[in-house]
Amino acid sequence: MRNAIYLILALLILGCEKENGLTSQIELENLYEIKDDPSDPIKHRVYEIYDRYGVPVYFNDTIGKIFVKRDVTGKDVYRYETLDLAWGFTSYNRLTYTYEYMTDPEEQLKALGIIEDYLKLAAKPLWPFNFFVTKSAKTIDTQDQEKIYEKGSYTINYRTVLMTGDWTDSQIITLPETMMKEMVKSKIMNYTDLLAAFNDVSDKVWYGPMWSELDPHWYDYVDGTTWPRYFFGPSALSDSWFGCNVMAPEELAEFRAAVRAAIGQFGFVSGSKFTSVMSPANMEDDLNGYITEILQHSKEEFEQLWGDSPLVMKKYEILCKIITDELGVEL
Structure with missing residues (x-):
């Protein structure tokens, strides 16, 4: 009888361990945190902006991976988190975004300079949740209609400002102020009671x-x-x-x-x-x-x-x- 009880307890313990191995352990709190990499000038500059303003800058829409669980074979399972610009404040636009990523370090540094100038100029309520910078971008809607984002342009989305590169010298100078004015325009529409x-x-x-x-x-x-x-x-x-x-x-x-x-x-x-x-x-x-x-x-x-x-x-x-x-x- 005693052996039977021990056997049941052993099976329960093994079952709990197996269940724990399959249980989701998703942790979201550090997903948008930027880590410093002093050996990489771009990553270090991105970190400096994040450290000072708390605003992440991304050059790729895959912003990180989240540990989900460890499967029965002991292999780690991850979910890759990406920026989805189709989300609005109360709706989803059903748009498919495609990007040509910006990989040229010189262009990336120009982008980071524009972004830092914007954050210096704009009041904190006008800071976006994050910036996403690409060389080019386009959207395709459910009717297969394409929209091309011109080089040197930007769009203010729900949480993300999307910027496309190849800026002229004059754009580098004027873009921070222009973006700030457009951000005012987008933000003020939210104050329905005050309006x-x-x-x-x-x-x-x-x-x-x-x-x-x-x-x-x-x-x-x-x-x-x-x-x-x-x-x-x-x-x-x-x-x-x-x-x-x-x-x-x-x-x-x-x-x-x-x-x-x-x-x-x-x-x-x-x-x-x-x-x-x-x-x-x-x-x-x-x-x-x-x-x-x-x-x-x-x-x-x-x-x-x-x-x-x-x-x-x-x-x-x-x-x-x-x-x-x-x-x-x-x-």
Whole structure:
């Protein structure tokens, strides 16, 4: 009887040991930690950035491997963790990403210089979770439609800023500031509660109609000039507007001032994204127009251009409060 009990206990112990060998032991806490390698200039520079800012930089989308278990033969089983840029904050884009990896150390050092300049310039709320740098990249959607990411470009994803290389000298200088402005634009959209006051400034019925319906005197602004009536609209505020090439500088400035007064009375700084003869279709288009306008001008310049439009300045102050107080960005 005693031998039978010993046999049962032995079998239980062996069974527990076997079960422990098959049990998952996934550890995620150190997955994104960067280790120093002083013998490798690139890895050491990546570590220095991580050590100072806490932001990892990757040149490969396979960022590490996770020990899962030891199988019955005693062999270690790993799961390889990769960056998946198709994830959004609340959705999955169902895109397949392919990359040409950046392997040239000189190009990698250029990338790390741009990234470090960005982190020095941007407030901490504008730092991404990580950077991923490639030589080139493309996506393929479920309809087999391809999108090529041009060299020297970048995209701001949910957790990752994807950068593609071969930067020009001018891009190396300007890219950190340009990226910071785009990051402000992407971050501010998340403050939906704080944007409620912004959305309440302009009357809801002002969104979507033709300008001439909102203001019966809309085309009076161009009376007495030689320019066609269809010239008059918010497209004239863009530096790419065709009228910039045919108007004298003083005349263009006067024309644009009239446009700002006309659309500013409704609290708008832009028109419909589809046609200049209509007001913004909705509050999201209105907000996008404001963010673009704010990031193009200093605070002094904005006040000089729009200061005579009380509704515009009211919206501007609301957004400035979010940008400076919540995002820590000085305008």
